[in-house]
Amino acid sequence: MVARVIPVERFDLVIFGASGDLARRKILPGLYRRWKEGQIPEGARIIGAARSDMTDAEFRTQVSDALKEFLEPAALVPEVVSGFLDILAYVRIDAKGEAGWEALAAIMRKDVVRAFYLSVAPALFGDIAQRLHQRGIADRASRIVVEKPFGKDLKTARALNAALAEYFNEDQIYRIDHYLGKETVQNLMAVRFANILFEPLWNAQFVDHVQITVAETVGVGGRGEYYDNSGAMRDMVQNHLMQLLCLIAMEPPHCFEPDAMRDEKLKVIRALDPLKPGEFVRGQYRGKGGDDYLTEAGNPDSRTESFIAMKLHVSNWRWKGTPFYLRTGKRMKSRVSEIAVTFKEPPHSIFGESNQWRENVLVIRLQPDEGMDLRVMIKEPGPGGMRLKDVALDMSFAEALGNDLDIPDAYERLIMDVIRGNQTLFMRGDEVEAAWAWVDPIIDGWEMRGDQPEAYEPGSTGPEGALMLMHKDGRRWREIR
Ligand code: BG6
Numbered sequence: 001m002v003a004r005v006i007p008v009e010r011f012d013l014v015i016f017g018a019s020g021d022l023a024r025r026k027i028l029p030g031l032y033r034r035w036k037e038g039q040i041p042e043g044a045r046i047i048g049a050a051r052s053d054m055t056d057a058e059f060r061t062q063v064s065d066a067l068k069e070f071l072e073p074a075a076l077v078p079e080v081v082s083g084f085l086d087i088l089a090y091v092r093i094d095a096k097g098e099a100g101w102e103a104l105a106a107i108m109r110k111d112v113v114r115a116f117y118l119s120v121a122p123a124l125f126g127d128i129a130q131r132l133h134q135r136g137i138a139d140r141a142s143r144i145v146v147e148k149p150f151g152k153d154l155k156t157a158r159a160l161n162a163a164l165a166e167y168f169n170e171d172q173i174y175r176i177d178h179y180l181g182k183e184t185v186q187n188l189m190a191v192r193f194a195n196i197l198f199e200p201l202w203n204a205q206f207v208d209h210v211q212i213t214v215a216e217t218v219g220v221g222g223r224g225e226y227y228d229n230s231g232a233m234r235d236m237v238q239n240h241l242m243q244l245l246c247l248i249a250m251e252p253p254h255c256f257e258p259d260a261m262r263d264e265k266l267k268v269i270r271a272l273d274p275l276k277p278g279e280f281v282r283g284q285y286r287g288k289g290g291d292d293y294l295t296e297a298g299n300p301d302s303r304t305e306s307f308i309a310m311k312l313h314v315s316n317w318r319w320k321g322t323p324f325y326l327r328t329g330k331r332m333k334s335r336v337s338e339i340a341v342t343f344k345e346p347p348h349s350i351f352g353e354s355n356q357w358r359e360n361v362l363v364i365r366l367q368p369d370e371g372m373d374l375r376v377m378i379k380e381p382g383p384g385g386m387r388l389k390d391v392a393l394d395m396s397f398a399e400a401l402g403n404d405l406d407i408p409d410a411y412e413r414l415i416m417d418v419i420r421g422n423q424t425l426f427m428r429g430d431e432v433e434a435a436w437a438w439v440d441p442i443i444d445g446w447e448m449r450g451d452q453p454e455a456y457e458p459g460s461t462g463p464e465g466a467l468m469l470m471h472k473d474g475r476r477w478r479e480i481r
Pocket of ligand 1: 148178337
């Protein structure tokens with residue numbers, strides 16, 4: 001069966017911060033890949049806007065270099081690249097001043113979708129929104145896209161929401177959390193709500209606990225200064241991990257529409273119990289030479305966590321008594337993002353004591369090797385009585401759906417959704433604020449107490465304390481291989 005791809009209207013997409021890292025690494029290569037797939041319609045235009053003085057031709061050369069740097073050589077077909085470069089233009093603009101706005105207003109077309117991607121520091125969101133509005137560049141149908149960090153606490157997030165709300169309605173604002181654009185994250189919705197199998201078991205009566213792991217091998221590298229003011233809680237938990245938690249824990253929305261989905265996610269965040277000391281462990285990688293958090297962060301006294309593990313309670317009818325364990329860290333043993341739902345024991349074993357029961361676990365692998373695996377008990381083949389064994393019903397999407405499966409990057413999907421006007425995979429303002437409202441007191445608490453993160457070896461599975469967090473509940477983390 002050929003998949004139905006929803007067509008995209010003609011558009012003018014303006015990327016503010018077009019020569020920045022995110023635009024070069026993700027946004028422009030992502031747009032190129034959609035262009036190559038024929039998803040970008042004739043007559044669409046991508047307009048780079050940034051502070052530096054550049055001609056259209058110079059901008060095209062810069063983008064061409066970025067494509068070479070960030071895409072596989074096989075993806076770069078010369079005629080396709082040159083067609084893509086032809087739809088690019090550039091405007092030098094001063095986000096806080098007057099330069100460039102008139103020129104931008106002059107080239108924007110009236111009869112196409114207008115989208116503005118703010119790949120710039122959040123401090124500039126308000127200035128840009130204001131100028132887009134005052135110069136008549138944005139109208140009621142325009143869309144504005146913003147990136148994280150969306151604030152560093154509730155107060156700053158509220159200020160950003162207010163700055164945008166002055167000129168744009170909520171249905172025009174697209175707050176990106178790129179985790180929501182990942183293929184398997186959406187598959188989570190399909191697994192839960194397109195199958196009858198799991199949903200009846202998806203509650204505290206049958207689920208023992210849920211684990212969410214996002215482990216990275218990279219350290220903070222060149223982002224030391226940003227990261228040291230942020231830490232794993234703000235950088236990963238407040239957004240990516242909480243979004244995953246919401247998708248796992250939410251009630252079935254009545255349809256797959258933006259507000260139906262976002263209403264249900266919001267209820268999960270609001271149902272979270274405050275986190276108490278003893279329910280989380282913070283860590284910092286401490287190694288030799290440059291492989292050390294303090295060196296990379298350029299702050300010998302830093303108390304910022306590069307790892308955090310926590311035990312959460314969702315206090316509602318469905319989840320009362322089922323803990324959710326979350327962990328994320330940098331410089332860990334391997335790059336693994338997965339969600340594991342561990343089910344409870346059957347109420348009675350007919351096979352006797354000698355057969356050790358192992359839990360049924362549903363694992364949803366986000367990366368690498370996107371897929372799912374379900375651990376079930378079977379009889380070990382052969383004579384000698386009834387011996388049970390747990391095996392994996394393992395499905396790698398690449399194997400199940402064909403080895404040439406080319407899964408789009410999260411950014412590709414999200415940018416196309418902006419053009420289509422579909423906000424389902426974007427965070428609503430109240431969701432972001434609710435997440436900060438939960439996170440803030442936890443951070444305030446450890447800052448007030450002056451908590452020191454626990455050291456862990458670079459390349460390990462995190463600090464000892466994280467293991468203890470599970471052990472004291474008689475559980476263990478899934479292995480990071
Ligand atoms: C970003 C964080 O939002 O997500 C980074 O700022 C992190 O610190 C990255 O490395 C992880 O994204 P992915 O898609 O590589 O898992």
